[in-house]
Amino acid sequence: MNIEEIKNKLSQHGLKATIQRIQVYSAMLKTKSHPTAEDIYSMVKAEIPSISLSTIYNTLDSLIEKNLVSTVKTDSDVTRYDAFLDSHHHIYVGGGDEIIDYYSQELDDLLNDFFKKNSIPNFEIKEIKLQLKGDYVNNQKENN
């Protein structure tokens, strides 16, 4: 998405298209790595050196409210953000902070079917998300 498209997307969602928001959202779209607020702060600072960390938080909050960004739960206490909202699951590597996206239409179908057959009384499911925890095996990405 280019700057112009981002501007439009912000306006469409009733958000004033400020340079700060454009750059924050642009940074979010550039990375698949579920950045923290600080990560985004660093990235956007390259473009707008005067930007404040408060603005990062404010902007992320606005984007979340408009469903353009979501948060990812980690075991540690830093919030991570995600601008990719198509249905996917998360692989948590090594109990740590590495989170990888996992896409599978087959899995989504399986889950949707299951909960269609086994609905939860008085509860409407809006999102089904899987957390896969584990570790790399072999010597692929290992480093101890």
Add this chain to the structure above:
Amino acid sequence: MNIEEIKNKLSQHGLKATIQRIQVYSAMLKTKSHPTAEDIYSMVKAEIPSISLSTIYNTLDSLIEKNLVSTVKTDSDVTRYDAFLDSHHHIYVGGGDEIIDYYSQELDDLLNDFFKKNSIPNFEIKEIKLQLKGDYVNNQKENN
């Protein structure tokens, strides 16, 4: 689990059976509601008025390290603790802080089968956990 059994469990896991640990673990086993550190602090204070909040955190960390307790993150980013470690999933109600346990052997079998057939290259899955987000429907537990 009574005091004696808790003592044994702690020793078996190489943890000194201090009154503090016994009471913290006992409190954890008494509640299904995924308490926060502060919640446990309040509960244990009834038994040991002099206990320190640091000890609550230390103790929970020890219990986590020995796999007697695990953590759950809420949408509002507070860490909650869980002493019930049999396979279950979590229902997040209304974007808030309420988390309900969801047990289903059928679902677990389904998921295990799926990942047996669709293993992730160089990755060993240790835990498969589902997050169900949604809201109550009807007038059951609604309050707005």
Add this chain to the structure above:
DNA sequence: TATTAAATAGGAATAATTCCAAATTAAAAA
């Protein structure tokens, strides 16, 4: 171009958690 409501900056405040060092204590050894 002027108006205005919304957004930003940045520093202070808050809240959860971790850190630290001295005092205490459970478990092991004598």
Add this chain to the structure above:
DNA sequence: TTTTTAATTTGGAATTATTCCTATTTAATA
């Protein structure tokens, strides 16, 4: 049982992520 010792507890200080506050700035609109 007593002594020894290494682990644990305390409680206050420090840290960290996030929120709050408000004067200033700015995008959108008329």
